[in-house]
Amino acid sequence: MYDLMFLFILLLLGYFFGQMAEKRHFRSIIKREEEYREILTFAKRFPISNEGDQKAELVGGNVVISVDYFKRFAASLRNLVGGRVTTYESLLERARREAILRMKADARRKGLNTIVNVKLETASISKGSQSQVGAVEVYAYGTGLLSSHNL
Amino acid sequence: MEYKNFKMPEDINVTKEHPLKNFFYLLLGVASIMVATLLIFFYSIGYVAKWIPFEKEVEWLQTIETSLDGDKAGDFLRELVFPGAAETVNTQSQKNKLRAEEITAYLQSLSDQLSLAQDLPASMKITVHYIDQPIINAFATVGGNVFIYQGLIDAVSSENGLSMVLAHEIAHVNNRHPIVALSRSLGLGVMLSLVTGIGGNNLSTNLASHFNLLTTLAFSRKQENQSDVDAYNTLLKYYGHGLGATELFSVLVESDQASRLPELLNSHPLSENRIERLNTLGAAIAANCAKAPFSCVLTKLPEFVRAPIGQ
Numbered sequence: 001m002y003d004l005m006f007l008f009i010l011l012l013l014g015y016f017f018g019q020m021a022e023k024r025h026f027r028s029i030i031k032r033e034e035e036y037r038e039i040l041t042f043a044k045r046f047p048i049s050n051e052g053d054q055k056a057e058l059v060g061g062n063v064v065i066s067v068d069y070f071k072r073f074a075a076s077l078r079n080l081v082g083g084r085v086t087t088y089e090s091l092l093e094r095a096r097r098e099a100i101l102r103m104k105a106d107a108r109r110k111g112l113n114t115i116v117n118v119k120l121e122t123a124s125i126s127k128g129s130q131s132q133v134g135a136v137e138v139y140a141y142g143t144g145l146l147s148s149h150n151l
Numbered sequence: 152m153e154y155k156n157f158k159m160p161e162d163i164n165v166t167k168e169h170p171l172k173n174f175f176y177l178l179l180g181v182a183s184i185m186v187a188t189l190l191i192f193f194y195s196i197g198y199v200a201k202w203i204p205f206e207k208e209v210e211w212l213q214t215i216e217t218s219l220d221g222d223k224a225g226d227f228l229r230e231l232v233f234p235g236a237a238e239t240v241n242t243q244s245q246k247n248k249l250r251a252e253e254i255t256a257y258l259q260s261l262s263d264q265l266s267l268a269q270d271l272p273a274s275m276k277i278t279v280h281y282i283d284q285p286i287i288n289a290f291a292t293v294g295g296n297v298f299i300y301q302g303l304i305d306a307v308s309s310e311n312g313l314s315m316v317l318a319h320e321i322a323h324v325n326n327r328h329p330i331v332a333l334s335r336s337l338g339l340g341v342m343l344s345l346v347t348g349i350g351g352n353n354l355s356t357n358l359a360s361h362f363n364l365l366t367t368l369a370f371s372r373k374q375e376n377q378s379d380v381d382a383y384n385t386l387l388k389y390y391g392h393g394l395g396a397t398e399l400f401s402v403l404v405e406s407d408q409a410s411r412l413p414e415l416l417n418s419h420p421l422s423e424n425r426i427e428r429l430n431t432l433g434a435a436i437a438a439n440c441a442k443a444p445f446s447c448v449l450t451k452l453p454e455f456v457r458a459p460i461g462q
Contacts, residue, residue: 015170015171019170026161026165030161033158034158037156037158039156040154040155040156041156042154048154070170070174074170074173074174074177077174077177077178077181078177080181081177081180081181084166086165086166086168086170086173087170087173089164089165089166090164090165090166092164093164093165
């Protein structure tokens with residue numbers, strides 16, 4: 001009985017704080033994406049044009065976001081029946097966009113306005129350990145350029 | 152050519168659906184499947200357990216008693232299967248011990264005769280344990296062990312009444328109710344902790360709580376009724392009449408009120424049903440005795456089995 005009560009309290013805490021953090025994070029992401037919109041990002045290895053390129057430097061942004069208890073529980077239920085793990089989808093979406101934003105912030109700090117060859121790396125922390133709430137890491141990196149063309 | 156980073160729509164990677172809606176659908180689905188599985192498991196294990204040979208049951212019990220002897224875990228298990236037994240032995244004085252042995256011997260011989268009347272298989276040996284406590288209760292557990300409390304002996308007014316109680320418990324053993332109850336609670340306990348992970352390392356405590364349910368003898372109403380019928384038939388065969396059979400019901404109603412059974416399994420209609428059946432049975436006995444070629448008389452209980460005055 002106490003086990004169940006404990007579980008319920010954990011779920012409630014996880015849901016309440018997790019959702020609050022997620023909503024706040026998404027609001028902040030959407031706002032900052034607007035701020036960094038003029039920094040162009042390309043998946044291509046090389047810039048469209050080398051004309052006027054004055055500077056090239058590695059830029060990167062890294063983020064680690066923890067899974068809350070509610071998300072983990074919902075995902076473990078999903079594990080039994082299969083299908084979209086929607087609670088993790090939003091988590092990873094946040095992590096990817098935050099990492100790209102931090103990479104763009106890095107580029108702006110270095111005085112760059114274009115990033116080519118953008119790549120994303122993900123890793124999960126506390127992988128394999130059973131009864132621990134894990135966290136996801138996303139690292140976004142690329143070659144930042146100061147490009148004068150088309151700007 | 153001009154390049155731009157477009158603003159992406161928000162609902163591509165993240166669903167607009169409320170997370171709780173998704174969660175409750177999942178929970179409901181998984182829970183109903185789990186409950187269905189557990190129910191199937193519960194009933195099938197009850198069915199299968201009947202086929203466990205009685206010898207195996209006894210053997211298993213002996214393994215617990217001997218292999219864990221002197222061990223704390225062993226004491227713990229023994230206490231769970233035979234509650235109050237260890238305590239009684241410890242608190243008994245030498246004089247009380249002699250009296251307890253005498254009563255045990257009396258109960259054992261009565262039980263042996265009743266077993267014979269009930270056509271118990273030769274391999275099924277009933278062992279009666281007497282517990283010197285003023286609790287109105289009796290119960291049967293695995294291995295053909297039947298426990299009778301002093302309180303119950305004082306509560307019945309004749310040997311017939313006591314025989315009805317004994318025959319009732321013997322019928323439980325004969326119908327394999329204890330092993331079914333044990334298998335069910337153990338099986339469910341293991342299955343639940345496997346599925347939920349609740350308990351985890353505390354599997355033993357989990358099992359213990361299920362054992363506890365068993366030892367307080369939470370048999371189903373159907374099993375109780377079956378044992379009542381068997382016990383009454385045993386009485387008819389042993390005494391030639393059913394007089395005194397209703398004493399059991401009054402006793403059981405009283406012990407229900409003392410409520411050593413868990414609330415969950417001890418539903419209220421139980422006592423009421425018993426009172427109702429007490430009346431119909433009483434009428435049947437009276438009718439039976441009226442046309443009997445011999446006189447119906449209650450057999451007296453020997454004086455020494457009553458609790459000494461002042462105790």
